[in-house]
Amino acid sequence: MIRIVGLHKSFGLNRVLQGLNLKIEHGETLVVIGQSGSGKSVLIKHLIGLLKPDKGEIFIDGVEITRMKDDELRKITRKFGMLFQGAALFDSMTVAQNVGFGLERYTGYPAEKIEKLVKESLAKVGLQGVEGLMPHELSGGMKKRVGLARAIAYKPEIILYDEPSTGIDPIRADAINDLINMMKKELKVTSVVITHDMVSSYKVADRMAMLYEGRIIEVGNPEEIKSSKNPVVQQFIHGKAEGPIENW
Amino acid sequence: MPLSENMHVLLIWSIVLLKLKMFHRVRPSFFSLFFEQLGELGLLSFKTFKNIFKKPWEKKIFIQQLEEVGVRSFPVVSLTAAFVGLVFGLQTYVGFHRYVGPGSEAYGGPIISLGLSKEFIPILVGLMVSGRVGSAMAAEIGTMKITEQIDALFSLGADPNRYLVVPRMLACFIMLPCLTLYGDILGIGAGYFYNVFIMGVNRFIYLKNTLLYLELWDVISGLIKAAAFGIIIAIIGCWQGLRAEGGAEGVGRATTRAVVYSSISILLVNFFLSKVLPTRLG
Ligand SMILES: Nc1ncnc2c1ncn2[C@@H]1O[C@H](COP(=O)(O)OP(=O)(O)OP(=O)(O)O)[C@@H](O)[C@H]1O
Numbered sequence: 123m124i125r126i127v128g129l130h131k132s133f134g135l136n137r138v139l140q141g142l143n144l145k146i147e148h149g150e151t152l153v154v155i156g157q158s159g160s161g162k163s164v165l166i167k168h169l170i171g172l173l174k175p176d177k178g179e180i181f182i183d184g185v186e187i188t189r190m191k192d193d194e195l196r197k198i199t200r201k202f203g204m205l206f207q208g209a210a211l212f213d214s215m216t217v218a219q220n221v222g223f224g225l226e227r228y229t230g231y232p233a234e235k236i237e238k239l240v241k242e243s244l245a246k247v248g249l250q251g252v253e254g255l256m257p258h259e260l261s262g263g264m265k266k267r268v269g270l271a272r273a274i275a276y277k278p279e280i281i282l283y284d285e286p287s288t289g290i291d292p293i294r295a296d297a298i299n300d301l302i303n304m305m306k307k308e309l310k311v312t313s314v315v316i317t318h319d320m321v322s323s324y325k326v327a328d329r330m331a332m333l334y335e336g337r338i339i340e341v342g343n344p345e346e347i348k349s350s351k352n353p354v355v356q357q358f359i360h361g362k363a364e365g366p367i368e369n370w
Numbered sequence: 371m372p373l374s375e376n377m378h379v380l381l382i383w384s385i386v387l388l389k390l391k392m393f394h395r396v397r398p399s400f401f402s403l404f405f406e407q408l409g410e411l412g413l414l415s416f417k418t419f420k421n422i423f424k425k426p427w428e429k430k431i432f433i434q435q436l437e438e439v440g441v442r443s444f445p446v447v448s449l450t451a452a453f454v455g456l457v458f459g460l461q462t463y464v465g466f467h468r469y470v471g472p473g474s475e476a477y478g479g480p481i482i483s484l485g486l487s488k489e490f491i492p493i494l495v496g497l498m499v500s501g502r503v504g505s506a507m508a509a510e511i512g513t514m515k516i517t518e519q520i521d522a523l524f525s526l527g528a529d530p531n532r533y534l535v536v537p538r539m540l541a542c543f544i545m546l547p548c549l550t551l552y553g554d555i556l557g558i559g560a561g562y563f564y565n566v567f568i569m570g571v572n573r574f575i576y577l578k579n580t581l582l583y584l585e586l587w588d589v590i591s592g593l594i595k596a597a598a599f600g601i602i603i604a605i606i607g608c609w610q611g612l613r614a615e616g617g618a619e620g621v622g623r624a625t626t627r628a629v630v631y632s633s634i635s636i637l638l639v640n641f642f643l644s645k646v647l648p649t650r651l652g
């Protein structure tokens with residue numbers, strides 16, 4: 123279980139998170155929605171210790187992580203798989219080396235086993251025969267899927283998806299929704315999904331949370347979110363230009 | 371009011387607001403910035419030295435870096451050392467010929483070897499490698515930084531410092547003395563070649579003087595300097611890469627800074643090392 127208490131984070135004068143509270147239950151899929159630039163990526167980077175908050179605490183399975191040293195944090199990051207918004211593939215390594223990177227470090231399996239698991243993960247995201255390619259030889263959507271394969275390869279308990287379907291064609295995007303649901307069902311993973319795609323939100327979410335002005339202003343299952351009385355939420359999920367959210 | 375007029379007002383206001391936001395930022399003074407960066411650099415060095423002894427060792431990257439820093443720098447070091455040896459031999463010949471008189475040129479040998487092995491070759495190798503390798507480190511690590519690859523390393527269980535900085539520093543620490551030793555031999559050889567083969571200086575006296583007055587310590591102190599330059603090049607290159615921000619422009623800036631800062635540091639540190647290291651042992 124993940125518990126975030128009173129998280130504050132600023133970059134210079136830009137106050138991104140302002141006292142954010144959120145609880146993520148074991149085995150659930152939580153979708154985080156919010157405007158571009160509202161701090162969704164910043165939020166999930168805090169969960170694995172990539173960013174340190176100015177104030178506030180984060181408990182992963184009861185352990186506070188924001189004041190941990192890097193060496194201790196490594197035990198925590200083992201639990202997480204993260205798909206970065208820009209895929210963040212290592213561009214000096216092949217696809218197979220990318221996907222095998224976490225496996226090698228976290229599991230120490232022999233090379234043949236890693237090779238097999240790499241193939242499996244790639245197959246899960248619908249990629250075959252790309253092991254030897256370099257990242258610059260892949261299309262944008264393929265990169266994203268390799269990033270996803272890399273995040274799930276070592277079977278983490280918690281997976282953070284930063285816009286998994288952005289830049290991917292609708293059919294593959296739906297396949298990724300199925301993959302997220304499958305991971306939940308078969309491996310009981312906890313997932314945090316950031317997305318701008320309402321249709322896929324409703325499809326994968328157990329609960330949804332809306333981030334606005336540095337706080338979570340509404341949490342609930344998709345039905346509750348759809349029928350929310352908060353005008354900000356209503357404007358956002360229906361994608362209206364007019365409303366309380368300023369568009370500039 | 372027609373729409374176009376409204377747009378005008380909006381545009382002007384947004385520009386005014388942007389400007390205000392820019393000037394609102396507190397500008398740190400030059401000195402506080404300088405010390406902040408110095409602190410950052412010190413911290414990075416400290417962390418890197420501490421991490422040298424921690425497992426796991428990144429053998430693959432270390433070997434890759436040995437090749438990158440060492441083997442691939444051979445051509446540029448060869449060229450530099452040979453030509454510096456030649457011109458230094460040339461001017462020493464001219465000097466002796468003019469001020470001490472014909473026949474004394476054979477005494478140039480020890481001066482050439484001393485000057486080359488203690489100062490010129492270590493400095494020039496340091497500067498050349500900082501241009502070739504330090505810049506590449508800043509560019510590579512800077513690109514990784516802005517594309518979140520460093521974050522990805524961390525999320526996949528690799529300590530970015532141990533994975534990126536330690537192997538690079540060790541490679542430079544080992545390879546710079548090797549390159550310098552090679553440069554010494556080549557440079558001294560070139561000086562000999564110029565004096566003996568081109569100007570017809572007596573080979574036996576030239577050699578005898580060189581061997582008589584050049585001490586092992588002269589060469590070794592040059593190698594010690596080179597090792598220090600290696601650390602400087604790697605740490606500054608990695609530091610600049612790790613603090614790169616923004617896009618391609620940020621990486622470009624980091625690259626330039628890596629070369630400028632490490633070149634200046636090499637020249638400064640060289641002076642102090644020349645001062646501190648004893649001129650001879652015993
Ligand atoms: N490393 C950083 N340094 C400075 N500012 C940052 C940094 N990372 C994020 N920000 C700022 O924090 C804010 C939130 O960024 P974030 O990337 O979390 O947005 P987001 O909600 O993920 O948006 P999007 O949906 O477009 O990905 C932005 O204003 C951004 O400029």
Ligand SMILES: [Mg+2]
Pocket residue numbers: 162163164207284
């Ligand atoms: Mg984002």
